[in-house]
Amino acid sequence: MKQRVLTGVVAGLLLIVIYLLPDYMFSIAIYILALWMNSEFINAGKNKEIKGLKKTTFLWTTILYIGITITHTIPGLLVYEYIFMYSVAGFFIINILATSMINGKYNLTDMTYNLMGWFYTSFLFSFALLIRLENNGRWLLLFLIIGATITDIFAYFTGYLIGKHKIIPRISPNKTWEGSIGGLVFCFSITLAYSYIFTSITGVVIPMYKIITMGILSGVLSQFGDWCASYIKRQLDVKDFGTIMPGHGGFLDRFDSTLFLAPIIFLILKL
Numbered sequence: 395m396k397q398r399v400l401t402g403v404v405a406g407l408l409l410i411v412i413y414l415l416p417d418y419m420f421s422i423a424i425y426i427l428a429l430w431m432n433s434e435f436i437n438a439g440k441n442k443e444i445k446g447l448k449k450t451t452f453l454w455t456t457i458l459y460i461g462i463t464i465t466h467t468i469p470g471l472l473v474y475e476y477i478f479m480y481s482v483a484g485f486f487i488i489n490i491l492a493t494s495m496i497n498g499k500y501n502l503t504d505m506t507y508n509l510m511g512w513f514y515t516s517f518l519f520s521f522a523l524l525i526r527l528e529n530n531g532r533w534l535l536l537f538l539i540i541g542a543t544i545t546d547i548f549a550y551f552t553g554y555l556i557g558k559h560k561i562i563p564r565i566s567p568n569k570t571w572e573g574s575i576g577g578l579v580f581c582f583s584i585t586l587a588y589s590y591i592f593t594s595i596t597g598v599v600i601p602m603y604k605i606i607t608m609g610i611l612s613g614v615l616s617q618f619g620d621w622c623a624s625y626i627k628r629q630l631d632v633k634d635f636g637t638i639m640p641g642h643g644g645f646l647d648r649f650d651s652t653l654f655l656a657p658i659i660f661l662i663l664k665l
Contacts, residue, residue, distance in 0.1 A: 404639075406543075413535065417527065418463070424523045425459040428516045431646040434635040435511040441630050445504045450493060454486040455516040462520060466527040479520070486512060514653060515646065521656035525663070530596045536588060538659045541612025542651040544584050545577040549617060552576025566624040569617075578613030585609035604662050611658055616651035623650035 412423045429452055436446035461482065465475040490509055494500040526535045553573020561569045589605040592598070623646065627635065636644015 409539070409543075413532075413539070417531075420526055421459065421463045421523055424519065424526075425455070427645055427649065428455055428459065428519045431515040431519065431635075431644075431649060432511055434644040434646045435515055436508070438627070438630050438632050438635050439507050439511070441632050444507045445500055447490065447493060447500070447504075447508045450486075450489055451508060451512045451516065454482060454489065454512065458482045458516060458520055459523065462523055462527070475524075479517075483513070483517060518653040518657060519649070521660045522652060525656065525660050528663070530592075530598060533592050533596055534663060536592070537585065537608055537612070537663075538652060538656055540584055540588055541581055541608065541655050541659065542616045542649075545581040545613050545616040546620070546651055547577075548580035549573040549577025552580075562621065565628055566621060569621070569624075574617055577617060578610070581613035581616070582606075582609035585612060600663075604665075608659060608662050611662075612655055615655045615658055619651040619654045622654070623647065 412420065415423060432451050432455060433448065436448055436451070439446060458479065461478050462475065465471040465478060487509065490505055494505050522535070522538060525531055525538055528534055549569075550573065553568065553570045553576070556576075557568075557570030557572045559571045560567065561571055561574060586605060586609055589600055592600065623635070627633065634643025635646040638644050639648060642648055
């Protein structure tokens with residue numbers, strides 16, 4: 395547990411540094427993290443002899459993140475942001491299929507795994523960048539960070555202290571209902587408290603129904619993201635996606651709770 399806590403503190407400091415970066419450097423940092431997580435996902439598939447298409451996935455990740463940054467930088471291009479993003483997703487699928495047909499060494503499992511990996515890591519994670527590039531994005535991003543980190547921290551410690559009833563032991567034997575409820579309650583409470591701080595800093599009032607929705611969905615989806623990552627690792631027979639953070643695994647193991655949450659936070663804020 396000591397190693398896990400120590401690594402968690404270091405990871406937290408790294409997250410703070412990335413958060414404080416200027417927008418263009420933040421974009422680069424998020425892009426690097428997306429590439430790293432995609433690489434971890436592809437490498438994990440090797441345990442089941444699944445062939446990775448790293449060059450293809452890295453290429454379209456690069457195009458996606460550069461394009462998002464450019465549409466927010468050059469006046470008049472922002473209206474084409476979503477068209478660009480989903481066009482990139484479409485061309486990526488075409489590229490994967492074309493590569494498989496021409497090359498002939500990739501089967502359907504390989505293609506499906508690489509497609510899933512790109513959408514699961516690079517595409518979903520890009521919504522964290524979209525949140526940051528919004529007006530008051532630095533402060534809006536804290537809703538995502540709170541949703542992911544607070545839920546994870548308090549679910550872990552609540553489960554560690556009083557957890558007895560397992561949720562899905564065959565997938566994640568240490569997750570308990572007590573921990574899950576604890577994470578949700580603290581996430582909702584701190585999201586609500588932060589909404590007042592956000593308003594006092596920015597002068598922008600987010601409707602209470604949005605705050606309530608974010609608080610609840612953050613507590614649920616961040617845990618669902620963690621469970622999904624555990625399920626994928628079980629299917630691949632790997633303990634962690636990576637080894638860069640002792641006691642925590644790789645970057646994908648740490649950011650898995652943000653992947654489903656980031657698009658939802660962005661959607662709620664934009665509605």
